[in-house]
Amino acid sequence: MDTIRNYPASTLSLIKGKWYVSVTVPVGLRPAFNNRIQVRVSTGTSDRSEAARRQHQKVEGIYEQFDGARPNKLKEALKAFAAVSTPTELLPQIFPSVADWLETEDLDLEAYVSQHLDAVELQARQWEVTEIGPKFDAAQKFLKTLEKAEILETKAPAVPKFMDVAQVWMNKGDLAGSLLSNTRLAVSEFDGLCPNLLIDSILPRLN
Numbered sequence: 001m002d003t004i005r006n007y008p009a010s011t012l013s014l015i016k017g018k019w020y021v022s023v024t025v026p027v028g029l030r031p032a033f034n035n036r037i038q039v040r041v042s043t044g045t046s047d048r049s050e051a052a053r054r055q056h057q058k059v060e061g062i063y064e065q066f067d068g069a070r071p072n073k074l075k076e077a078l079k080a081f082a083a084v085s086t087p088t089e090l091l092p093q094i095f096p097s098v099a100d101w102l103e104t105e106d107l108d109l110e111a112y113v114s115q116h117l118d119a120v121e122l123q124a125r126q127w128e129v130t131e132i133g134p135k136f137d138a139a140q141k142f143l144k145t146l147e148k149a150e151i152l153e154t155k156a157p158a159v160p161k162f163m164d165v166a167q168v169w170m171n172k173g174d175l176a177g178s179l180l181s182n183t184r185l186a187v188s189e190f191d192g193l194c195p196n197l198l199i200d201s202i203l204p205r206l207n
Contacts, residue, residue, distance in 0.1 A: 007066055010059040012051055019043045019051030021058040032069035077145040084134040163191045
């Protein structure tokens with residue numbers, strides 16, 4: 001998602017005479033895709049230019065699958081948290097109303113929350129210590145959800161970019177002279193065509 005979404009960019013691969021659009025599945029969504037690393041969709045053509053023309057539509061379909069698989073636990077926890085707040089407390093000044101959230105994309109909500117997360121977490125911890133009843137329960141739910149999200153983020157392995165791996169390989173000293181120069185040029189051109197490409201997005205060509 002390079003706009004509101006932040007999903008990996010797509011690539012085109014020629015497999016058995018047909019062009020396929022491939023997108024790396026974000027680590028947090030892989031359980032919803034049977035732990036697959038990539039989603040691959042056929043463009044239905046062997047013509048490279050026609051495949052490129054169809055690529056955007058195919059990618060949007062894949063991104064919609066990702067959208068549908070995104071967990072809503074944070075959103076639900078925040079709704080419960082805000083539902084027991086009053087106009088004199090901190091939360092109504094930070095969050096949109098619960099009614100607004102029902103019309104808000106999860107990604108928009110998460111981006112908004114991240115800007116104020118310290119303040120929200122502080123409020124939750126204050127409720128957890130000083131309150132009982134609905135406020136305590138809402139704070140507990142939010143803090144547990146936040147803790148799980150942080151654990152998942154910590155455990156998620158970082159997938160290196162193609163350019164990072166290529167730079168390390170070229171700097172090893174195994175290449176020299178014109179071979180090194182030509183390799184650097186080819187790598188640079190490839191990176192220009194496929195910027196920010198993750199290394200696990202590159203598939204072996206199948207004959």
